[in-house]
Amino acid sequence: MILETAVFTIHAGQAEQFLEAFARGRKFIEQSKGCHRLELRRGIEEPDTFVLVVWWQTLEDHTVTFKQSSNFTDWRAVVGHFFARPPVVHHYLEEA
Amino acid sequence: MILETAVFTIHAGQAEQFLEAFARGRKFIEQSKGCHRLELRRGIEEPDTFVLVVWWQTLEDHTVTFKQSSNFTDWRAVVGHFFARPPVVHHYLEEA
Numbered sequence: 718m719i720l721e722t723a724v725f726t727i728h729a730g731q732a733e734q735f736l737e738a739f740a741r742g743r744k745f746i747e748q749s750k751g752c753h754r755l756e757l758r759r760g761i762e763e764p765d766t767f768v769l770v771v772w773w774q775t776l777e778d779h780t781v782t783f784k785q786s787s788n789f790t791d792w793r794a795v796v797g798h799f800f801a802r803p804p805v806v807h808h809y810l811e812e813a
Numbered sequence: 814m815i816l817e818t819a820v821f822t823i824h825a826g827q828a829e830q831f832l833e834a835f836a837r838g839r840k841f842i843e844q845s846k847g848c849h850r851l852e853l854r855r856g857i858e859e860p861d862t863f864v865l866v867v868w869w870q871t872l873e874d875h876t877v878t879f880k881q882s883s884n885f886t887d888w889r890a891v892v893g894h895f896f897a898r899p900p901v902v903h904h905y906l907e908e909a
Contacts, residue, residue: 720854722818722864736909758816758905761872768818768905770866776857809854809864813832 718753720809721771721779726801729765735799739767742795745788746771751778765801776808814849816905817867817875822897825861831895838891841884842867847874861897872904 727735739757746752751774760766773779783789823831835853842848847870856862869875879885 719857720852720864720866739909756816757909758907759909761815761904761906763903766903767909768816768903770816807859807862807864808857810857811854813835813853813855813863 718772718774718811719776719779721769721773722807722809723769723771724805725767725769725796725799726763727765727767727799728801731799732759732764732767735767735796738796738799742792745792745795746783749778749783749786749788751775751782769804779808814868814870814907815872815875817865817869818903818905819865819867820901821863821865821892821895822859823861823863823895824897827895828855828860828863831863831892834892834895838888841888841891842879845874845879845882845884847871847878875904 725735736759743755743757746755753772753774755769755771757767757769760768771779821831832855839851839853842851849868849870851865851867853863853865856864867875
């Protein structure tokens with residue numbers, strides 16, 4: 718299982734609305750092939766940021782299957798307008 | 814429970830040695846008060862980076878109790894010389 722970290726910077730003052738949208742949109746990630754689980758958490762040092770951590774079966778489950786699916790389009794339609802800049806995404810190998 | 818993410822950039826070519834050192838040093842974090850669990854994973858896009866994700870009971874368990882303890886000194890003595898630059902550390906609130 719690989720790990721994705723995505724850091725979102727949200728337009729100032731919109732965190733509560735973003736959380737409501739995320740609650741509606743998370744299913745588009747969770748129901749995607751290879752998604753084991755996810756955690757979304759708000760930044761302590763930078764309250765306009767959130768980290769989304771997703772455990773995927775394979776890298777391609779995220780970068781190919783999800784990204785090319787209607788789940789991705791639907792997810793971005795729900796949350797994309799909250800992003801003040803493009804998400805910062807990294808992937809990490811199996812646990813050491 | 815809060816989340817810590819720490820991104821380590823390791824001197825080029827030392828990833829295997831770092832992993833061996835980490836295996837010896839992880840107990841200093843794991844045995845610290847309030848540490849629930851941790852994951853260390855190597856970067857896919859940037860193989861000289863690693864992310865350490867730690868689930869702590871409280872922020873202070875990391876920033877005060879651990880940082881002021883001999884566990885922190887012992888941890889850094891084992892792994893610190895592998896770091897090509899200071900770790901990039903963020904903390905995140907309870908899961909949304």
